[in-house]
Amino acid sequence: MQTTHQIRTYQAPIWAKNPHFQTIAPRVLWRRSKARLQWQQFELNDGDFVDLAWQNQFANDDTRPILLLLHGLHGCAESPYIKSLMQVNAQLGWRMVVMHQRGCSGRANRFWRSYHSGETDDLGQVVQMIKQRFPLAPLFAVGYSMGGNILLNYLIGEPKNPIQAAISVSAPLKLGACADAINKGFSKVYQRYLISLMRSSLVSKHRSHPNRIEHLKLRNSSTFWDFDNVYTAPVHGFVDAADYYQQCSPKTRMATIKTPHLVVHSQDDPFMNHEVLLEPTQVSSHGQYLLTQSGGHVGFLEGEMNRPQSWLNHVIPSYFKSQLE
Template sequence: MSFDHSQESFIPLKGLHNPHLQTVLPRLFRRRISLRPHWQRLDLPDGDFIDLAWSEDPMQARHKPRAVLFHGLEGSFHSPYAHGLLQVWQQRGWLGVVMHFRGCSGVPNRMGRIYHSGETGDASYFLRWLRTTLGHAPTVAVGVSLGGNMLACLLGQQGDDCPLDAAVTVSAPLMLEPCSAKLEQGFSRVYQRYLLSQLKLNARRKLQAWPGTLPVDLLQLNALKRLRDFDDAITARAHGFADAGDYYRRASAMPLLPGIRKPLLIIHAQDDPFMTDEVIPDMARLPANIEYQLTEYGGHVGFVGGTLRRPQMWLEQRIPQWLSPYLDN
């Protein structure tokens, strides 16, 4: 099999390798959404629901290879990487789908449970439902940021029983505690402020729609100043963790990596402003089925190459190129 090796290594846009620029550039270059997704609501066993954004009507494309995307914290189909990848997958003849975590599609979910970095129950249910409803076909998954940590947890928990043929994680915070601390330092506080404002906005919508479903009221919610405060007051208490520290310990994917049995590509950028070196796995402990790619530049889910006139989203080349042997044979 011949590879275009320029797809394998990442070269940042000339003069724009700064990690913060790399992190925000996709929002500028991927502003227009050209794909019109097919929306579907999937009811869950506990009375809640998740929303699915498909690249086309799944019932008419049930024979096609499948690629599932798990988005990042407060992400959705509208995130640049999500509609970008979905469109590329559609062009390759694959059936793509974004599984929105509870409450992330713009509609508040009904139950007290929301979603978090280690919450694999809904993804596991969805993957089983996918196979039962559409029948067997090659299936892969891509997890981005929080969704990447969640996907790595799922792969590690299920081992050989995981219904996926292969997977990719991008910019995943495999050790949550140091990543949470990093977002309280220097320029990274800008990202913390943005993410916290999105989380609080979503929580406010939920409190208005379903009063009493969150462990805080509006006053307590407004007083939260850090992501760690949010995880202490809401994430941990809504999901049975003692506090944020307990949640970070138990939901980090790093300890589960040795148990992963399916082919997995992990992509990190050395300059990711959300991460520290603690997310870099010990190569000696990784099984042979895990490929690790650490790029010098790329920021957080950035990886913008090419030129200003013709910018290239490297992830939209690298991910399909790596997944192709599992879907196109």
Template sequence: MKQVTQHHFKAPWWAKSPHVQTILPVMTKVTMPTLERQRLELSDGDFIDLDWLRKPTENQSIVLMLHGLEGSAKSHYIRRMLQTCKQHHQAAVVHHHRSCSGEANRLARSYHSGDTQDLQHTLITLKRQFPSSPILVVGYSLGGNVLTKYLGEKQSEALIERAVVISAPLRLDACAEKLEKGFSKVYQKHLINQLQYKTREKVSHPRLGQHMPVTAKQVTQLNSFYKFDHQVTAPLNGFTGVDDYYQRASGLPYLSQICVPTLVMHARDDPFMTDAVIPTATQISDTVEYELHHQGGHVGFIDGGTPLKPRYYLERRIYNFLTGESPC
């Protein structure tokens, strides 16, 4: 394991707060490039939507992006990475988790932090359509946890050449607990409101409502991730309860099994997490490079510019690692 602590990244004086690092990027989104949608039909009757920036030429690699909880191709970090790929004439595509592409999915269940089957379906599809194209993957937050778990499960059989994991909640129980404290509750409320809205829509659906484990009245009481995951996520996805879900879906135990060159990046001040997500040397395989920075917030890592036009360390580091170019 190679551990880097603030070797390349340093927050400017005006962005040292973890909340500035986390919130400012949301408020200063870059332009959304034109994307082409591809729908993948699944064997269970549901679907996955892929949004393509550019399809690969012969032997050209593909950068596949996995967004975080309730994110999409419109998320600030995805937009910036798409723009970076556009500047480099790089083939790139966004994998949307079920229900996150702007259209509700067809089943009572949607997605969760440990769901690697949908990612595998996307990867198999890309390999079938573009057999000569190496697949490079970056996962953010929840998408990073999914990616970590997938890499550890598949090991040498992973359909990925290189990977980057950003701000992943590798210990779901610790992260759920952190989001119930202090200012972090603001982030929890924002995300829970989105999950409650989608859940209410399914509860009221003529066909899906009968398969939902909660009533419309109960949905309003699910005001924390722990409660929501215990009463909705766990029963809809075959877990015995929230503790079973958090234990089986967390990515941390899978880090030691990864065989693909992978960069994992955390900020110690991430308001979504605690030190419990920080792996020890024995928990990481030799193919994993771990970066722990003192600052950076959650999927932030602003390293310059101005408050009106921040500059980011993230995209440079991700692109350079995925493509094997010299470190920034």
């Protein structure tokens, strides 16, 4: 069993108690932050590609730790949680690389298929490339939201993987429950926004893949159940959305993970409900589970209202530093 790393407790400030504020505000707070990135087109084994965005790629020290970031659904290097961590890493000096899932870098991928919560082959190829290029560098990984699911599914399926330690933040560990939760109350706003982004992305690709799907069904998809039944499941080899959700939800297999890892959830996450949260028996002997009372979805704001900070940007470097010791 790994040594438990003591993590500073999260307590939401008075001005950030609302879970929707926690979820939405970071998009405004870190909107203007910029980082100097070096871009790499990485060719996949099946003929498609993903784009990687590096920070400090050309640093001289080949033993410098590498932090691999996996964005959430339809996220990218411009996502607020990634931009804010890059600000921290500018001081830390590690190499950092954002793996854009297929079609998420601002460029359409070549194939009609894209990515999903159980798509770990692309990640595996990127991890292998990084370790071949920097064999002496410790490799850490952080997955946010859907990226957290992909990361955890990879750790489950590849117990001898080269990742030294990993962190999952606000991952929808039980997909069906999340699809139900985000279809209720104010959370429908998030669902509508995300579905519109995914539909727009596919509609633009539909011109070059006109026979792959009925355009009207795609346009009429208004829930995750609809979208995943029409697109995600059939295109990626699942019977239907229920089959996809069952096969790609890592919750019941978390205890098998051998890589040291930290899982962070908030009880007030508007994308989820209590079914997503882990029971003690579902936490691996190599893992830690941190459940906070508040924090929203990939929020966890703290500090003063006029100088807000991200609690995650303290937790992430601190946890990985403990794994180097």
